Amino acid sequence: MKFxxxxxxxxxxxxxxxxxxxxxxxxxxxxxxxxxxxxxHSIYKYGVDDxxxxxxxxxxxxxxxxxxxxxxxxxxxxALAHEDGVIFxxxxxxxxxxxxxxxxxxxxxxxxxxxxxxxxLDALRIAKQNPDREVIFFAIGFETTAPSTAxxxxxxxxxxxxxxxxxxxxxxxxxxxxxxxxxxxxxxDGFIGPGHVSTVVGARPFEFIPADYGKPIAIAGFxxxxxxxxxxxxxxxxxxxxCEVENQYTRVVPYEGNLRALEVMAEVFELRPHFEWRxxxxxxxxxxxxxEAYADLDAERRFDxxxxxxxxxxxxxxxxxxxxxxxxxxxxxxxxxxxxERPIGTCMVSSEGACAAYYNYGRFAREREVV
Amino acid sequence: MSAAPASVPTCGSQxxxxxxxxxxxxxxxxxxxxxxxxxxxxxxxxxxxxETALVEPVATGDLLLVHAGTAIGRL
Numbered sequence: 001m002k003f004x005x006x007x008x009x010x011x012x013x014x015x016x017x018x019x020x021x022x023x024x025x026x027x028x029x030x031x032x033x034x035x036x037x038x039x040x041h042s043i044y045k046y047g048v049d050d051x052x053x054x055x056x057x058x059x060x061x062x063x064x065x066x067x068x069x070x071x072x073x074x075x076x077x078x079a080l081a082h083e084d085g086v087i088f089x090x091x092x093x094x095x096x097x098x099x100x101x102x103x104x105x106x107x108x109x110x111x112x113x114x115x116x117x118x119x120x121l122d123a124l125r126i127a128k129q130n131p132d133r134e135v136i137f138f139a140i141g142f143e144t145t146a147p148s149t150a151x152x153x154x155x156x157x158x159x160x161x162x163x164x165x166x167x168x169x170x171x172x173x174x175x176x177x178x179x180x181x182x183x184x185x186x187x188x189d190g191f192i193g194p195g196h197v198s199t200v201v202g203a204r205p206f207e208f209i210p211a212d213y214g215k216p217i218a219i220a221g222f223x224x225x226x227x228x229x230x231x232x233x234x235x236x237x238x239x240x241x242x243c244e245v246e247n248q249y250t251r252v253v254p255y256e257g258n259l260r261a262l263e264v265m266a267e268v269f270e271l272r273p274h275f276e277w278r279x280x281x282x283x284x285x286x287x288x289x290x291x292e293a294y295a296d297l298d299a300e301r302r303f304d305x306x307x308x309x310x311x312x313x314x315x316x317x318x319x320x321x322x323x324x325x326x327x328x329x330x331x332x333x334x335x336x337x338x339x340x341e342r343p344i345g346t347c348m349v350s351s352e353g354a355c356a357a358y359y360n361y362g363r364f365a366r367e368r369e370v371v
Numbered sequence: 372m373s374a375a376p377a378s379v380p381t382c383g384s385q386x387x388x389x390x391x392x393x394x395x396x397x398x399x400x401x402x403x404x405x406x407x408x409x410x411x412x413x414x415x416x417x418x419x420x421x422e423t424a425l426v427e428p429v430a431t432g433d434l435l436l437v438h439a440g441t442a443i444g445r446l
Contacts, residue, residue: 038393091439119440121422141439144394148441151422196394199436199444222393252394252436252444260425261443 007223008046016228017051023235030056031187032234033324035177036194037064038222040354044361046224056231059324060354062176062280063194065141066093067322067346067353070278071310073169074099077138079306080167080299081112087130088114089123090138096349100310120152120166127156127164136299137166144196146170146288147261150268153290153297165299168289170269173197174205175286176277181213185325190234192227193219195249202257203245210243221249268294278312278346279319316345321354328355335359394436396446397421399429409442411435 024030034040040060043049049058062068074097081088081104088104095105095116108114113133117123120137127135139149149166156164173194180186193206198219209217216237220230230248237243247253268291275287290298299305312319316338317331328334328347338344340356347355397411400418409429411421422441423429435442 118419119422121420121440144443145439147425147443148422148439151424151441155422196436196438196443199394251446258425258443264424 007221007225009225012225013051013228016225016232019232020051020056020228020235021053023232023239024053024055025239026055028055030189030235030238031059031324032056032190032192032231033059033061033180033188034192034220034227035061035063035173036192036197037067037353037357038195039192039220039227040064041357042222042224042227044357047361048224048227051228052231056235058192059188060321060328061191061324062180062277062322063142063173063197064347064353065145065171066091066097066349067318068171068176068277068280069094069097069140069169069346070276071099071312072276072308074104075101075310076300076305076307077167078102078104078107078112080136080303081107081114083134083303085133086113086303087126087133087135088112088138089117089126089135090114091118091140092116093349094138094140096343097346098343098349120149121155124152124156124161124164127161128159131163134163134165134302136303137164138169139166140169140171142171142173142194142197143200143261143265144194146265146269147200147258150264153268153294154264156297157294165297165302166290167299167305168269170288171275171277172271172286172288173201174208175283176280177206177209179280179283179286180323181209181215183323186323188215188324189238190215190243191217192230192234193217193245195219195221195226195253198247198249198253198257200258200261203247203253203255204257206245210245214243216243216246218246218248219253221251267291276309277322279322313344318345318347318355321345321347328358331355394438394443397435397437397442399423399431399433399435402429402431409435411437411442 123137218230218233233246269288270291271285272287274282320326343349347353399409401410409423426442434446436444
């Protein structure tokens with residue numbers, strides 16, 4: 001398929017791998033963070049890390065929207081799902097995220113009407129088909145997904161659908177990156193920037209990374225050659241002593257982003273003063289809620305939400321994994337007490353989560369190394 | 372819960388297309404101007420309604436990048 005096959009070409013992959021080898025200084029260790037969970041997934045799926053020299057290490061960032069949802073937020077969703085007459089809708093992976101008293105999937109098994117949707121539009125359709133029920137959409141995701149929720153809310157308003165509301169848990173990418181860069185226990189040489197978030201926000205919001213922290217960043221697509229080429233771009237910046245925002249994914253990422261998407265988000269959402277991230281704690285201005293103009297469609301205002309903060313499970317080290325301080329397999333419960341079938345932490349839930357991606361694709365290679 | 376049943380809902384066998392930072396290239400097949408939607412087909416032939424407000428105007432045959440039922444860019 002066009003835009004796919006040419007980015008999986010093995011010959012070009014080998015050439016890029018050779019270029020990477022020529023750019024690294026022997027004796028220097030390079031630590032690059034892939035911000036986006038989609039990249040983590042691609043890296044393990046295609047074995048991109050196997051094409052890198054031993055001194056180029058990829059660290060997984062906080063870019064999986066499922067992985068960053070704290071337990072208290074899941075509990076809030078479950079409480080809403082148990083309200084009389086409510087149909088609670090969410091994306092598939094969100095259903096398996098453990099709250100303090102179980103997951104949405106277990107709440108569904110216990111009788112709550114919880115339905116998986118592929119898009120917020122599906123949730124709106126369910127609302128129109130069930131006018132005697134209240135339909136709530138549990139909105140998660142970074143700026144890639146937020147415009148979809150915003151457009152659905154505008155559509156709900158335009159079509160006067162009274163029984164539809166949104167529990168908004170959308171988050172923004174820049175504040176957690178800044179928090180990571182401020183973290184004293186983290187040493188990074190550069191960033192592989194998120195591709196589809198940048199389709200919406202553009203390349204401009206990442207300028208603070210070279211400007212304030214002196215680190216290079218290359219925004220990358222999700223095919224294996226995209227990721228390899230982004231690594232070449234970062235290593236070349238390091239070799240030349242430069243640091244700037246480079247855009248590897250020019251086929252869909254305009255420098256200014258999608259202005260219509262930014263406009264609709266500005267109309268429908270406003271920044272929360274702070275939002276809790278799993279493993280990272282509270283980060284200022286990092287979450288979105290519905291603006292005053294859309295307050296009547298805000299499920300958190302329409303219903304009573306417990307809003308109780310729940311500490312992350314002690315055994316779980318998702319926080320350190322999200323910060324790139326430890327690798328998934330270094331977590332005490334990885335692959336034993338915590339598996340994709342019975343996750344303790346959210347990084348093991350979503351296929352974009354670093355632990356699940358590693359469990360599904362990477363662990364066999366490591367087992368070979370150990371043997 | 373002992374283990375998740377085989378029918379555990381996920382967005383796909385390899386990837387969660389909606390909650391990850393994922394985009395699917397889809398071709399516009401049919402346009403519903405009045406509702407601001409387009410019927411789009413993925414490479415595997417699967418068809419779905421897509422919100423096109425962020426990339427309008429669209430024409431039949433256009434290749435769009437679709438995330439969570441919304442076209443967020445063009446290819």
